[in-house]
Amino acid sequence: MVRPRIKRHLRFNPDVRYFKPQGIPMRHLEEVILDHDEVEAVKLYEVDGFDQKTAAKKMGISQPTFARTLASANKKIAEALIKGKAIRIG
Numbered sequence: 001m002v003r004p005r006i007k008r009h010l011r012f013n014p015d016v017r018y019f020k021p022q023g024i025p026m027r028h029l030e031e032v033i034l035d036h037d038e039v040e041a042v043k044l045y046e047v048d049g050f051d052q053k054t055a056a057k058k059m060g061i062s063q064p065t066f067a068r069t070l071a072s073a074n075k076k077i078a079e080a081l082i083k084g085k086a087i088r089i090g
Contacts, residue, residue: 020086031086038073
């Protein structure tokens with residue numbers, strides 16, 4: 001049986017839901033989906049400049065869980081940039 005997921009403390013709610021390559025209609029694009037906790041992790045670590053331990057505390061999760069969440073988000077963002085995919089937040 002899978003362990004239930006701990007509820008994250010999410011404070012950031014972006015105004016946009018999609019990013020996509022310019023000039024390509026959405027119907028021709030594949031998309032990657034960034035979960036809200038992944039967006040929060042990227043914001044806290046990359047934009048706000050918190051270290052992983054502090055950012056993890058702000059989200060109410062452990063540092064190893066934060067590191068996995070951040071790694072997952074970075075992989076999805078890199079895949080979208082390299083392969084020309086749209087990014088959907090949510």
